[in-house]
Amino acid sequence: MDVIIKKKTWTPARLMLLGALVLVVVAVVALLLTSAGPAKLNIDPERVTISAVSRGPFQEFVPVDGVVMPIKTIYLDAPEGGTVQRILVEDGAALAPGQPIIQLVNTDLQLEMVNRETAVFDLMNNLQNTRNLLQQNRIQQLNQQAEIDNQLREAKRIFDLNKTLYEQKVIARQEYQQTKNNYDYQLRRRQLSRQAVQQDSLAMRNQINQMQLSVGRMQNNLALMRHKLDDLTIKAPTAGRITSLNAEIGELKTRGQRIGQLDMLTGLKVRATLDQYYISRIFPGQKGTITVNDKPYELSVKKIFTQVTQGVQVDLEFTGAVPPDLRRGQTVPVRLALSDQTVALRVPKGGFNQKTGGNWIFKVNADGSKAYKTDIRLGRQNPDYYEVLDGLKPGDRVITSSYEGYEKMGELELRAKKE
Known part of the structure; x- marks a missing residue:
């Protein structure tokens, strides 16, 4: 009878394999431990x-690109509309104060000027005629006044004479009373005549004054019209260099239309745009430098624009010498200091x-x-x-x-x- 032999779980071969695996694991761990470090x-x-x-x-500073600009720019707009008749200067020319730039022509203004001059002349003629009439009326009133004064003197003479004769009982009371009534009448007549002369004189003065005021107002309006005609010749308000001149012969310019700009020749400035990140660290008087031909030039923040769009715009002006080679519109690198050195x-x-x-x-x-x-x-x-x-x-x-x-x-x- 066969006997079933049970298979052993841990054979020598398996034990030897397990031992080898344990030795490998120990070796790897030891290697890792011995090589531990950065x-x-x-x-x-x-x-x-x-x-x-x-x-x-x-020193903290921020590098920005700045654009060279004149320290002050005056924009030239047409004060009156008109057609360009002549261009008297070239773009980029240096101008003296009051130098003509463009000549415009406006026939409507010229016609209005003629009409206003005619109206002023008519009013001045009416004023002179009124003065003549009033003067003639015054002469007539003075003649009447002289006649009344003469009649009053004659009535007084007869009244004084009859009064004496009446007191001496030479004439009757009726005759005396007639001369007295005539004398009182002439006194009253002279009083009324003088009041009428005074009132007429006052009315005459008021009428003349009103007409003189009207003439004065019309003359002022005429002076304004002449000034408007003078504005058809656009002139340089001050010394400077004309740039961006925009005009052609025969072109129609409306009132307020930009025709150019006048750059002051007194100095230059640099306009730079900074990132909004620096908005709290920018203040007037802040220092900056630019380098031109290996020579540094110092600037100072003069103006900070309040409107922030794509950045913060600042104007910097030179605190000392200005580089002689700078030109309007030139781009220069600016080092804007954010702290002291x-x-x-x-x-x-x-x-x-x-x-x-x-x-x-x-x-x-x-x-x-x-x-x-x-x-x-x-x-x-x-x-x-x-x-x-x-x-x-x-x-x-x-x-x-x-x-x-x-x-x-x-x-x-x-x-x-x-x-």
């Missing part, structure tokens, strides 16, 4: 930029900050063979440098180029590739 990477030193940390002058520890700007956020940097050892990840703290910046607040010292050398591809490494070995 990740390393070999790179060619020629592929990176190594810069020195230094202590020197540091100080002495600080600084590191040249580079692409490393995009990956590190200014928290660490690769610092090169003394012999230049390795670079180690070093914690740092950066502060202010300008287009050339970062301010170093902590982690580095003057003379240290660091990698400032981009850390793309090895930003997770803790150590770099700087070895040149063998050919």
Whole structure:
């Protein structure tokens, strides 16, 4: 009778295989433990930029492009409409105060001028005729007044004589009373005549004054009309250079239409547009510099425009000498200072900050063979440098180029590739 032999689970072969696996796992763990540390990477030193940390002058500034403009511009608009008859200057010419620029012609204004002159002359003739009539009337009244005075004197003489004769009882009371009544009548008549002369004189003066006022108003209107005719000749209000002259012979210009601009020759300014990010850090008097032919020139913020569209516009004026080679419309790079110049520890700007956020940097050892990840703290910046607040010292050398591809490494070995 056959006996079933049970198969053993742990055979010697399986035990030996298990032991070998355990030894492999232990070896791998030991290898990992013995090689634990920062990740390393070999790179060619020629592929990176190594810069020195230094202590020197540091100033926050923002580089912007500015446009050279005249320090003051006067816009020339047509004060009256008309057709361009003559152009008396060329675009870009330097003008003296009052120099004619464009001659316009407007027949409607000229016709209105003639009509107003005729109306003034008619009114002045009417005034003179009225004066003559009033003067003749006054002469007649004076003649009447003289006659009344003469009759009064005669009535008084007869009254005085009859009064004496009546007192002496030479004449009758009836005759005396007649002469007295005549004398009282002449007195009353003279009083009324004088009042009439005074009233007529006052009325005459008022009428003449009103007519003189009317003539004065019409003469003022005539002077304004002459001024409007003079405005058909557009002149330079002050000395300057005419630019953007926009006129052609025979062209119709309406009132208020722009015909050009007059740039003052007293100086130049620079207009720049800054990013809105700097709106809270811009103030009048802020300093800026431009470099022309390797020579710096200082500017100062004169005006900040309140309207913000695609940026903040500022006008800067020169605080000292003006570069002689600048021209209107020229674009110049401006360094607008955001802080005073100080002495600080600084590191040249580079692409490393995009990956590190200014928290660490690769610092090169003394012999230049390795670079180690070093914690740092950066502060202010300008287009050339970062301010170093902590982690580095003057003379240290660091990698400032981009850390793309090895930003997770803790150590770099700087070895040149063998050919």
